[in-house]
Amino acid sequence: MKPHHWPLVALGVSAAAAITIVVVVGSKSPAVNMPILLGIPLVATYLAHLVSKRAPGKVLFEFRVDPRPSWYNDAVEVTDNGLEITAVSGGGRVASSGPRKVSYGFTDLLGISTRPAVPGEAPWLTLTDGRGLPVPAGEVVVLRTTSGEQVLPVEEPQKFVSLVRSRVSGLAEVHSPASVAESNEVGQAPPPAGEIATPVQGPAVSLAGPPLAVRWLVGAVLALTGTVVLPAVALLTTPGVPQIVLAAPVIAGVVWVLNRAVPRVWGRVALLAVPVSVLWLLGKGGYLWIPALVLCPVLGHLGGRMFRLGANLGRDVEVRVPLRDGASLYVQRDRLVHKLNKSHDGGVHPQALWLGDLTVVQPGTSDVQPWQLPGGLTTRVGGGAPLLRLVARPQQWILPAAQAGELADLIRSRQGTPVQPSSMSLDEWRRLHVWAVRQTTGIRRGDYVTSGIGWRLLAAAFTGSFALMFLVLGLWIGALVTVPLTLGLLADWWRVRNRMRLAEHNPLPPGSRDWGETRPDHAPLPGWQPYL
Numbered sequence: 001m002k003p004h005h006w007p008l009v010a011l012g013v014s015a016a017a018a019i020t021i022v023v024v025v026g027s028k029s030p031a032v033n034m035p036i037l038l039g040i041p042l043v044a045t046y047l048a049h050l051v052s053k054r055a056p057g058k059v060l061f062e063f064r065v066d067p068r069p070s071w072y073n074d075a076v077e078v079t080d081n082g083l084e085i086t087a088v089s090g091g092g093r094v095a096s097s098g099p100r101k102v103s104y105g106f107t108d109l110l111g112i113s114t115r116p117a118v119p120g121e122a123p124w125l126t127l128t129d130g131r132g133l134p135v136p137a138g139e140v141v142v143l144r145t146t147s148g149e150q151v152l153p154v155e156e157p158q159k160f161v162s163l164v165r166s167r168v169s170g171l172a173e174v175h176s177p178a179s180v181a182e183s184n185e186v187g188q189a190p191p192p193a194g195e196i197a198t199p200v201q202g203p204a205v206s207l208a209g210p211p212l213a214v215r216w217l218v219g220a221v222l223a224l225t226g227t228v229v230l231p232a233v234a235l236l237t238t239p240g241v242p243q244i245v246l247a248a249p250v251i252a253g254v255v256w257v258l259n260r261a262v263p264r265v266w267g268r269v270a271l272l273a274v275p276v277s278v279l280w281l282l283g284k285g286g287y288l289w290i291p292a293l294v295l296c297p298v299l300g301h302l303g304g305r306m307f308r309l310g311a312n313l314g315r316d317v318e319v320r321v322p323l324r325d326g327a328s329l330y331v332q333r334d335r336l337v338h339k340l341n342k343s344h345d346g347g348v349h350p351q352a353l354w355l356g357d358l359t360v361v362q363p364g365t366s367d368v369q370p371w372q373l374p375g376g377l378t379t380r381v382g383g384g385a386p387l388l389r390l391v392a393r394p395q396q397w398i399l400p401a402a403q404a405g406e407l408a409d410l411i412r413s414r415q416g417t418p419v420q421p422s423s424m425s426l427d428e429w430r431r432l433h434v435w436a437v438r439q440t441t442g443i444r445r446g447d448y449v450t451s452g453i454g455w456r457l458l459a460a461a462f463t464g465s466f467a468l469m470f471l472v473l474g475l476w477i478g479a480l481v482t483v484p485l486t487l488g489l490l491a492d493w494w495r496v497r498n499r500m501r502l503a504e505h506n507p508l509p510p511g512s513r514d515w516g517e518t519r520p521d522h523a524p525l526p527g528w529q530p531y532l
Helices: 003-025 030-051 157-167 212-236 243-258 263-269 274-284 295-305 404-414 426-439 455-473 476-504
Strands: 058-062 075-078 082-087 100-105 109-116 139-145 148-152 319-322 328-331 335-339 351-354 360-365 369-372 378-381 387-392 395-399 441-444 447-450
Touching: 003 030, 058 157, 075 157, 109 157, 139 157, 212 243, 212 263, 212 274, 212 295, 243 263, 243 274, 243 455, 263 295, 274 455, 328 404, 351 387, 351 395, 351 476, 360 404, 387 404, 426 441, 426 476, 455 476
Parallel strands: none
Antiparallel strands: 058 075, 075 082, 082 100, 109 139, 139 148, 319 328, 328 335, 335 351, 360 387, 369 378, 387 395, 441 447
């Protein structure tokens, strides 16, 4: 556990100890209780702060980062024999291929000094997955070693230099300027020059599926039956249920109308009226209807399944296409969104392309090859199976899609006009990137996994159900708590959603070169063969 975690542990343990002491003492005097409850945690936290960076034989300095994620553990240790650098996090994301470790013995050190960081200078360290760590603003330490120069953006750089000089005498001052180079903090881009691609005959494109009118008729009937009709019938046929409770299925119906172009969420929308309905059915004796309400999300899900990839999907309905690596591609009205599944380590936020910006939509095939997405995550593509190549400069995606030809036709049918790119500085991009990674990183069984921002909507649905119940029952105290909480969750989701969309469309830093070979007649990876 790193030093910035220790005061929190001390605070929690000492707070529990302080409460125990107060209970044992049993004093009813605030003059006795308050010093104990406040004093013990504060003293313990201060002592933890003093000793957290000191251990027998070594001193630990953490690297400067703002904001600091809760899992951030990057640090350099000054031991009896030298320096040990450990880094695993870049842009807030944990490297899925393990930590990068660099060691320097004291005999390897030739000089040391400090200097201000230079905007745009080369990353100070490259992680195991190819991402470079940018040098943050402020004063940094520069080491001259037998293998070259090493920048260290440590906290308290002057103390670090003094400590190293106290253990290694005669170190010279370092006066060389910073090297400015292209940032690789999103990983090493593929080679920009590829061979001429040889087209091959691909599998036949079969856009099968019912007409659009049939899809809407069957899908909407199933979804609305589970969202509105079934809960409303259960409430109307149960004696004693107030008419105002019917507002629950009505509200769920309004939410469905607002999400009618997103069939993948219809199953969740159908759940909105279920908690309130179950509570009233339990209270009024309508037990026979409760098992039937289990069908609500099932009917909503079946309705959404009518809009799987195929012919006659229209231009407005979002289509989810599962990919072979467990990720998903969402074809929306005006953009594409690539979301990784929850098994990917480190929390990589979704990436997006505007359909109007696409210059290449090319199904094809290739031998098994590693392909790196912007952000440092490497996936395996190829193996003779269909792939879909998408280019919207500077981005390029290669997606392992089973129905690559059908997906390409759907995307081409929705292409529109190009979108004006957003303008931001490199520092603004870095802050946005770190924020987006933090918003989409969760913890499961001790591991860091990719998560979503939709938990706010789920929580709002839960608190909103109680808010409606409190309003019906006239419990104004409960309503005063749940109604503002529900509105706050919805407002926060809207705020996060808008900023997340900006991050999704800017996975690469401003001014980045093309992500590999982007010419349609050249291969982006070895062995690439586009379909005729």
